[in-house]
Amino acid sequence: MTDPTVEHDVVAVGCGPFNLGLAALASTVDDLDLVVLEEQPELTWHRGMMFGDASMQVNFLADLVTLVAPSHPLSFLSYLHDMDRLYTFTVRENFFPSRREYEDYLRWAAARLPSVRFSHRVEAVHWDDAAERFTVRAVRGDGTRVRLAARNLVVGIGTAPYVPAALADLPEDKLLHTSRYLYRTSDVAAAGKVTVVGSGQSGAEVVVDLLGRNVEGGPAVSWLTRTSSFAPLDYTKLVLEMTTPAYMQYFHSLPEDVRDRLVGEQWQFYKGISTDTLEEIHELLYRRQLEHGLADVELRFGTTVESAAVDAAGRALLTCRHRDTGQAFEHTTDLVVAATGYRNRTPAFLAPVDDLLLRDGRGRPRVRLDHSVELAEGISGRVFVANAEVHAHGVSSPNLDIGAVRNATILNAVTGRETYRLPKKSAFTTFEAPRPVS
Structure with missing residues (x-):
C-alpha cells in the first residue's frame, strides 16, 4: 500500500x-x-x-x-x-x-x-x-x-566506517573497526594481544582503554600508525581560524587541484589527537613502569600495514613497512582494531x-x-x-x-531571503591574496 x-x-x-x-x-x-x-x-x-x-x-x-x-x-x-x-x-x-x-x-x-x-x-x-x-x-x-x-x-x-584494502582480507573475528569497539569488548578481553592500526582521536581513545586493561593485567597492546608522529590536533587560536566560515568561503574559491593539495596538508586539523588524550596515554605508560609481569606494550609511528592474513596458528599476521628505512617486517596479533576513519x-x-x-x-x-x-x-x-x-x-x-x-x-x-543572518566576520586572518597593482 x-x-x-x-x-x-x-x-x-x-x-x-x-x-x-x-x-x-x-x-x-x-x-x-x-x-x-x-x-x-x-x-x-x-x-x-x-x-x-x-x-x-x-x-x-x-x-x-x-x-x-x-x-x-x-x-x-x-x-x-x-x-x-x-x-x-x-x-x-x-x-x-x-x-x-x-x-x-x-x-x-x-x-x-x-x-x-x-x-x-x-x-x-x-x-x-x-x-x-x-x-x-x-x-x-x-x-x-x-x-x-x-x-x-x-x-x-x-559517512561509513572505512577499512583499507590492506586489512580487508581479515575475517570478522580478527578485525573490528573503532565504530564497533564497545560492542566487541568480549573479543578484546579474550585476546592475548590487540593491535590498533591508525591514529586519530578514535584510535587514541581505544589505546587509552587498552592500556587501562593492560595495567590491570589485560592483553598486550600494539599501536601502529603511518603518520610521522602521534600528532596532536592543532587547536591554537589562529590556526582554528582555518575552520571558520570565512576560510570555507576562501577555500571554495580556489582551483580544484589547490583544494585537493590543501586537504592533504591540513590533516592535523581533524585527524590529530587531543592533547588531553595524549597526556592520558603517557600517564598510563608511566604507571606501567611501577608494575611487574604485565603484557608488552608497543608504539610505532611511521609504519604502513601493506597486507594482512591469518597464519597457521590462527592469528592475524600483518605485513608492515617501516617508512623511514623501507624495511619490511611482520607483526602477529590476535585482534586488529582498525582506527582508519570514515569515508563518504x-x-x-x-x-x-x-x-x-x-x-x-x-x-x-x-x-x-x-x-x-x-x-x-x-x-x-x-x-x-x-x-x-x-x-x-x-x-x-x-x-x-x-x-x-x-x-x-x-x-x-x-x-530566497536572509532567514538567518550569517556571520560576516568570523576570522581575523585575511586569506585572499592582495589585489594586484594596476
Whole structure:
C-alpha cells in the first residue's frame, strides 16, 4: 500500500546532527515545510565509542543552532535549563560536554521536532520533469510505502566506517573497526594481544582503554600508525581560524587541484589527537613502569600495514613497512582494531538521478558555495549535501561547529531571503591574496 504523494518544500534524508540541526532551524520558519526521513528507529550517535569519560572536542556553543540563532528554543542551553542542569553546568566550568550528554541533547531535540520521522527508509529519488519536483519513495518500519515530493532535497546520510584494502582480507573475528569497539569488548578481553592500526582521536581513545586493561593485567597492546608522529590536533587560536566560515568561503574559491593539495596538508586539523588524550596515554605508560609481569606494550609511528592474513596458528599476521628505512617486517596479533576513519558513501537511492549530478575531474559532485550540487541544465530543483563536501569546502566541513552555518546557508537558499543572518566576520586572518597593482 502506498499513500498519496505529499508535497513539501524540503525533504532531508538522514538524521544525524547536521540534518537534525536543519530541522531545528527550520522549525521556527513559519512558511517553510521541511521533513527529515531517517531509516533507524531512533537517534543514536557514536555508541560504539561512547566511553564513559569521553568528551566532545568542541564546546557547547557548537550545538544545533546557537552559532546562527543564539536565542533558539532548541539550543544546548535550553536543553540544560529543561533538564535543570544549567546551574551545575555553569559551576562545572568545563564547557565541553561529555559525548554521552551531547547525544542526550540530540535525542531531546529530536523528540521536540515533529518534522523528524524515524523508521523511514528512502528507497529511491526521481526527478519529475512535469511537476518540477523530486519524488522520494520511502518505506516505513511497518512496511507502508510513502511518496513525498519536494523541489529541494538535502542529503545528510553521514559517512561509513572505512577499512583499507590492506586489512580487508581479515575475517570478522580478527578485525573490528573503532565504530564497533564497545560492542566487541568480549573479543578484546579474550585476546592475548590487540593491535590498533591508525591514529586519530578514535584510535587514541581505544589505546587509552587498552592500556587501562593492560595495567590491570589485560592483553598486550600494539599501536601502529603511518603518520610521522602521534600528532596532536592543532587547536591554537589562529590556526582554528582555518575552520571558520570565512576560510570555507576562501577555500571554495580556489582551483580544484589547490583544494585537493590543501586537504592533504591540513590533516592535523581533524585527524590529530587531543592533547588531553595524549597526556592520558603517557600517564598510563608511566604507571606501567611501577608494575611487574604485565603484557608488552608497543608504539610505532611511521609504519604502513601493506597486507594482512591469518597464519597457521590462527592469528592475524600483518605485513608492515617501516617508512623511514623501507624495511619490511611482520607483526602477529590476535585482534586488529582498525582506527582508519570514515569515508563518504554514495547512497543507492540517488541512482535514478545520478546522471543529473555534475561532477569534477575526480568524479566528485561539484558543490556550490551554498552547498547545493550543480545539476544538469534544465533541472530547477536543488540537491544540497551535508558533510559530503570536504573537496569543495575544506576540512572544516565535518565539524559540528560549522553545522549551524551550513544549515542557515541552505535555508536562506531555499527561502530566497536572509532567514538567518550569517556571520560576516568570523576570522581575523585575511586569506585572499592582495589585489594586484594596476
